[in-house]
Amino acid sequence: MVVAERKPIEEILAMVADFKKVLLVGCKGCVTVCCAGGTKEVGILGSALRIARKKQGNPLEVVEHTLERQCDPEYVDQLAPMLNDNSFDAVLSMACSVGPQFIAKKYTIPVYPMLNTTFIGGALEHGVWAEFCQSCGNCLIHHFGGLCPIARCSKSLMNGPCGGSANKKCEVSPEIDCIWHLIYDRMVELGQLEKLRPVFPIKDWSTSRDGGPRKIVREDLKL
């Protein structure tokens, strides 16, 4: 899933400093799962903004709403009745950064992101998420024991650990596992170490960021 975290409250307060009434919109997708922008977080941020502004003697009206998803137009359309009377100064989106862009595409009103979209990841334990993929567009992990050196090696190395790998940790920080050590261990475990012996060819990044913004068209699904 997409993992995101809320921007610091000071940054958000600065964004909304000039507004009197805003629509704060959450999303029930990934950001609910990673506890960054679901109904609960909308409630928390809404209250925090109201309290902070009240203290400043400059109250802010925050209307809270959470959509099924913000990355699908059919749900974003549901905001129309609320936004059509022009009573809001801005929309604050608590979805991943696709959400505010979808809202901006449809409505002529300033939109502000409340979250920082951080990575494609998974939960390691309650309250801990980590990056697993950089959506390079051409998955290669079957060559590496099912582990991704593109996203999880700090240098995206494809031919084994750099000289900084020590005690299973990455040279960048003792908090980071050296994925190449994990790949090595896993290949030993699978009895496939010899698969790491050939020099892995230079990656074609054209399926990644370097082909420009990407798009998938599934003719079979089009209506």
Added chain:
Amino acid sequence: MKAGSNLEKVFTQGHFAVTGELGPPRGASVEVIEKKAGYLRGVVDSINVTDNQTSVVRMSSVAVCKLLVDMGLEPNLQMVCRDRNRIAMQSDLLGAYALGIRNVLCLSGDHNRFGDHPQSKNVYDVDSMQLIGIVKKLRDEGKMLSGQELEGVPKFFIGAAANPFGDPFEFRVTRLAKKIDAGADFIQTQCIYNMEKFRKYMHIAHEEGLTEKCYIMAGITPLKSVGMARYMAKFVPGLDVPDYYIDRLKGVEKKKQADEGIKIAVEQIQEVREIPGVRGIHLMAIEWEHKVPEILEAAGLLPRPSVN
């Protein structure tokens, strides 16, 4: 002869090679380079020029190499994968050759997180292994990665680095073998302090026939003080400084620690010379270039052979 560099000739004519290292200035000063180069003149076979080492911005390694060429010295151009994509790398390689640079050392590079611009966007389009392959393709096929024929082929002597002390140890010789397969002609290792482990590493490499296929140079960095030894042991990932060196330096008074460090370096040089498959040393006297002649003299490695 693949490139005909001085370094390559020293190897092919059977001499024990010695390379030095020069860290470019954090500024545009040519004097700094002249001064450092002056200490290395005539005492090493080739001078590595580091490429924004430790991710700190310094004068371009290509530019410094060219300055060395002009001074009649032979440079070894270090190139890291951190700061350039394949387009910039090939372009810099072609330019470097045109400027008279004949040796290239291919590295992945220290991560930018610890340098002076941790906010930078790093590149890592290719890794060090793949960079070796790029240089080899330019040289042996006369082609760019794209397949485009070159107008003028850069004949480089290709180097790579190896760290026998990184983990997992068992994979380190495999990495070396991969680099040789990719096209490395010579290898310079990370600084060696744990001689036991290095012997073990070289033994496996030798058994596997790798020392036949490639010239391996042992990395030597003199310890200037017990503080430096402690720092290297603690903070440089993948470096193995055994306690007995720290204790030994601790045992002498502060003023004499530098001399003791030099003594240790000379002993280490003698030890690595005894190890089968070691064909030279790479002396990385970090900001201590002026001590290089003294160390090499004491190690009996002067004068350097003149080859042609």
